[in-house]
Amino acid sequence: MDLDTSRRAFLQAAAAGLGIAVIRVAPATATPAAMDEAVRKVVGASKVSKGRVTLELPPLSENGNTVPLTVSVESPMTQAEHVRAIHIFTELNPQPDVVSFRLGPRAGRARVSTRIRLANTQTVTAIGELSDGSFWSTSAAVVVTLAACLEDA
Amino acid sequence: MANALVNVPPRARRGEIIEIKTLISHPMETGYRRSQLGATIPRDIIRLFVCTYNGTEVFRAELHPAIAANPFIVFSTVATESGTLAFQWTGDNGFSATESAAITVD
Numbered sequence: 271m272d273l274d275t276s277r278r279a280f281l282q283a284a285a286a287g288l289g290i291a292v293i294r295v296a297p298a299t300a301t302p303a304a305m306d307e308a309v310r311k312v313v314g315a316s317k318v319s320k321g322r323v324t325l326e327l328p329p330l331s332e333n334g335n336t337v338p339l340t341v342s343v344e345s346p347m348t349q350a351e352h353v354r355a356i357h358i359f360t361e362l363n364p365q366p367d368v369v370s371f372r373l374g375p376r377a378g379r380a381r382v383s384t385r386i387r388l389a390n391t392q393t394v395t396a397i398g399e400l401s402d403g404s405f406w407s408t409s410a411a412v413v414v415t416l417a418a419c420l421e422d423a
Numbered sequence: 424m425a426n427a428l429v430n431v432p433p434r435a436r437r438g439e440i441i442e443i444k445t446l447i448s449h450p451m452e453t454g455y456r457r458s459q460l461g462a463t464i465p466r467d468i469i470r471l472f473v474c475t476y477n478g479t480e481v482f483r484a485e486l487h488p489a490i491a492a493n494p495f496i497v498f499s500t501v502a503t504e505s506g507t508l509a510f511q512w513t514g515d516n517g518f519s520a521t522e523s524a525a526i527t528v529d
Binding site for chain 2: 335340363364365367379381382385388
């Protein structure tokens, strides 16, 4: 019993120590919390549901300086029902925002490709904003071998 | 002058969804890198890309430093009428570039 409590106390202390270590490292990059904040800025108080968005990213990227990304949202793209915007966010880049695409019924198809930078092995999140005001999201994990933003000029 | 490349199909059927590819040469300096002397290299990126179809905006992208150098963007639009697709990139330090492409819709 006594041993058990001390073990618990030790684990709690270790967890606290780990927390401090994480906080100390954090300022160099954005954190998942910073990403949540950036997401909140876009979606406001609305609920973000999972699904309808497809994010195509290579599972492993040799070079974080240019990672091909394709994002698409299921939508008929009519005047009544279309995708208004697609936003991309990262957890661990120096800044969570990556890009915001603004579309409309004239896009015909909600599918956009570009190339992004990734500073670390991390999760990329895409959020689709629909004309009815709903938000849909998906995430994809990418392992980055050579990180962007680190090399000197 | 920046070098911009756009790929728009020259002909399309009315109502067809066409794919547009754009590429522009730009360093997209993030503002997070340092020179060998330790000084921060100031940010120099393209902030905004807009595509208009006969004067009506059909696509817009707000870019951040996490977009790779030489921004490459692929998107689509519906071929509604013959005319001109105009592309405009604007960014830091007064950067501005335009490009246009003609399309014939049958």
